[in-house]
Amino acid sequence: MTDKIIRNNQVSLIGKVVSGFKFSHEVFGEGFYTFDMEVPRLSDAVDLIPVLISERLVDIDNSIEGEFVDVKGQFRSYNRQEGGRNRLLLTVFVREISMLEEEKISRNPNYIxxxxYICKDPVYRTTPFGREITDILLAVNRPYNKSDYIPCISWGRNARYADDFKIGQHIRVWGRIQSREYQKKFNEDNIITRVAYEVSISKIELVTEENEDCQEEYVD
Structure with a gap:
């Protein structure tokens, strides 16, 4: 069961480490640290993605800032109290990491x-330029009766398809993790720029009785 749950949430990233290690928390004497990765898109843009790693996987005392790494793990969500409200924080939880030379980035550097399961009514909208978008909040099971809540965004034909989804329906999605800046306005004099993270969907599938036993697993 645990192996199946782990395979329900798979991330593979290749990119450049652009920050040092920052202590996050400790569980049963095991320290966890965060750092940021720049992951290239097909265009000249990059996604800045937060990563969470155990001290057992990397030497925290030796900085890897500026290095290129290959990371495999899961996309996870955490709630944090800010100003009396819960804020959903997203990060890539590392299960494997290896160092790379830049020129060896030969495959898709950003895969998820x-x-x-759909846990909120999908929201369909169009951009000022007429592009169709549907926002989905997906609950993905994790071991020990936990779940991760992952914002996803679908486009065009996928957006029209996803607009008909209902809460509780079982789906599978393939895509990439993307970052985008937005401004949070508290009052006229207090506007903060933040970064949101979400899954940009390239393929989506409604799970039925016929395909329920199918599993997808990333192969390098």
Whole structure:
């Protein structure tokens, strides 16, 4: 069961480490640290993605800032209290990491596969330029009766398809993790720029009785 749950949430990233290690928390004597990765898109843009790693996987005392790494893990969500409200924080939880030379980035540097359940009514909208978008909040099971809540965004034909989804339906999505800046306005004099993270969907599938036993697993 645990192996199946782990395969329901798979991330593979290749990119450049652009920050040092920052202590996050400790669980049963095991320290966890965060750092940021720049992951290239097909265009000249990059996504800035937060990563969480155990001290057992890397030497925290030796900085890897500026290095290129290959990371495999899961996309996870955490709630944090800010100003009396819960804020959903997203990060890539590392299960494997290896160092790379820049020129060896030869495959898709940003891949994610999720198998989960719709937990909020999808929101369909169009941009000022007429592009169709549907926002989905996906609950993905994790071991020990936990779940990760992952914002996803679908485009065009996928957006029209996802607009008909209902709460509780079981779906699978493939895509990439993207970052985008937005401004949070508290009052006229207090506007903060923040970064949101979400899954940009390239393929989506409604799970039925016929395909329920199918599993997707990333192969390098």
């Amino acid at each position: 596969y999720l198998d989960g």
